[in-house]
Every structure is written in structure tokens, then in C-alpha cells.
Amino acid sequence: xAGVAQSPRYKIIxxxxxxxxxxxxxxxxxxxxxxxxxxxxxxxxxxQFQNNGVVDDSQLPKDRFSAERxxxxxxxxxxxxxxxxxxxxxxxxxxxxxxxxxxxxxGEGSRLTVL
Amino acid sequence: AQSVTQxxxxxxxxxxxxLELRCNYSYGATPYLFWYVQSPGQGLQLLLKYFSxxxxxxxxxxxxAEFKRSxxxxxxxxxxxxxxxxxxxxxxxxxxxxGKLQFGAGTQVVVTP
Numbered sequence: 001x002a003g004v005a006q007s008p009r010y011k012i013i014x015x016x017x018x019x020x021x022x023x024x025x026x027x028x029x030x031x032x033x034x035x036x037x038x039x040x041x042x043x044x045x046x047x048q049f050q051n052n053g054v055v056d057d058s059q060l061p062k063d064r065f066s067a068e069r070x071x072x073x074x075x076x077x078x079x080x081x082x083x084x085x086x087x088x089x090x091x092x093x094x095x096x097x098x099x100x101x102x103x104x105x106x107g108e109g110s111r112l113t114v115l
Numbered sequence: 116a117q118s119v120t121q122x123x124x125x126x127x128x129x130x131x132x133x134l135e136l137r138c139n140y141s142y143g144a145t146p147y148l149f150w151y152v153q154s155p156g157q158g159l160q161l162l163l164k165y166f167s168x169x170x171x172x173x174x175x176x177x178x179x180a181e182f183k184r185s186x187x188x189x190x191x192x193x194x195x196x197x198x199x200x201x202x203x204x205x206x207x208x209x210x211x212x213x214g215k216l217q218f219g220a221g222t223q224v225v226v227t228p
Contacts, residue, residue, distance in 0.1 A: 004158070041220055108156070
């Protein structure tokens with residue numbers, strides 16, 4: 001079974017530029033998450049989708065971050081304009097069910113460096 | 116508010132020695148607890164999880180964890196570490212029915228020969 005796919009793996013941009021990350025979850029997984037992992041910290045949830053609807057985006061800096069999950073499958077996370085503090089690994093995860101026992105499967109992440 | 120604390124930022128252990136990583140949580144209801152491992156440049160891999168029942172949980176790669184409600188702890192253990200266990204380990208608690216996880220800051224494990 002294919003895992004969660006993310007691209008690009010690495011991205012270097014200058015501040016005020018824009019960047020987009022793509023995630024393809026495991027087939028059939030209804031729930032998709034984007035986490036931000038800053039160096040030396042644990043992952044922090046940015047946004048959570050159930051199919052193509054947003055369940056929780058309370059931690060998403062909406063003035064610069066946006067995310068969508070068209071057709072309830074792939075998802076894109078965009079940052080515009082980027083700030084230095086956005087340097088982090090962006091992890092995508094997906095989960096099959098809606099109950100409490102479903103496991104989250106993580107992609108390898110997209111590492112962003114903002115100069 | 117829910118929180119997860121991993122008191123040890125960094126642990127160095129000799130190959131073949133035992134390992135214990137500490138995790139304390141704060142959560143109002145019955146917690147669903149997880150341990151994940153992250154190797155350099157990799158995503159997070161689930162080691163084990165606790166939902167209910169037996170408080171001693173077995174996971175992959177020879178790891179186990181014990182849930183102690185009285186101490187609000189969910190410590191991870193391995194009797195004999197291998198060089199391949201060098202990684203960062205994260206404890207997490209599920210905070211809603213949609214599966215959202217709140218992670219601790221992680222513990223970096225270094226294995227020496």
C-alpha cells in the first residue's frame with residue numbers, strides 16, 4: 001500500500017516569496033492533516049480536513065497560509081508571503097476512519113527554508 | 116487545556132543498554148496516547164498506542180509503554196537498544212474525536228557504541 005506522498009521534499013525561498021506544498025493521502029483516507037514542525041519542537045496542527053471540508057483551522061495563520069482539499073483527495077498548503085519564522089518541516093498525515101482508534105499515517109514532510 | 120510534556124530533551128544511551136523515555140500528559144477525559152519515532156529526514160512512524168485495557172502496551176521494534184493514570188504518565192521503554200534506535204521520539208495525546216494529536220517537544224536519543 002502506498003503511503004502519504006508529499007512534494008517537494010525541500011524548498012528554499014526568500015522572505016516575502018510564495019510557496020506551495022502538495023500532499024496525496026493514502027487512498028480511501030477521509031481525514032487529512034497538515035502539521036508544522038519547527039526545528040527542536042513537536043509537530044503542531046495547522047489544519048484538518050474531513051473529506052473536502054475543514055474541521056479545524058484554528059492554528060492556521062490565515063493572513064498568509066491557505067489550504068485546500070479539492071474533491072476530498074489531494075491537498076495543497078500555500079504560504080504567501082513567507083516569513084523567516086515559517087522555516088519548518090510541513091508534514092501531511094491522513095487517517096482512514098472517523099472513530100477514535102484510527103491511526104495517523106505521516107508523509108516524509110516538506111522542508112522549507114526561508115532566507 | 117491538554118498538554119504533553121517530555122522532560123528529557125536529549126538522552127544518550129550505550130548500545131545494548133536499556134532505555135526509558137518519559138511522557139506526562141494533561142487531559143480531562145480518558146486519554147488516547149501515542150508514541151511516534153522520527154528518523155532524520157523521515158516522517159513520523161507509530162511505535163505504539165494506548166486506548167484502553169491493559170496498561171502495558173507492546174509496540175513495534177521491541178518497544179513497550181506503560182500507562183499510569185495516577186501519575187499521568189505514559190513512559191516508553193526498550194530493554195536493549197540498537198544503534199538503529201537513534202532518532203527523535205514524540206509522545207502525543209489525541210485531543211478530539213477527529214483524531215487531532217497534540218505532540219510533546221520530543222526526546223532526541225543518541226546511541227553510543
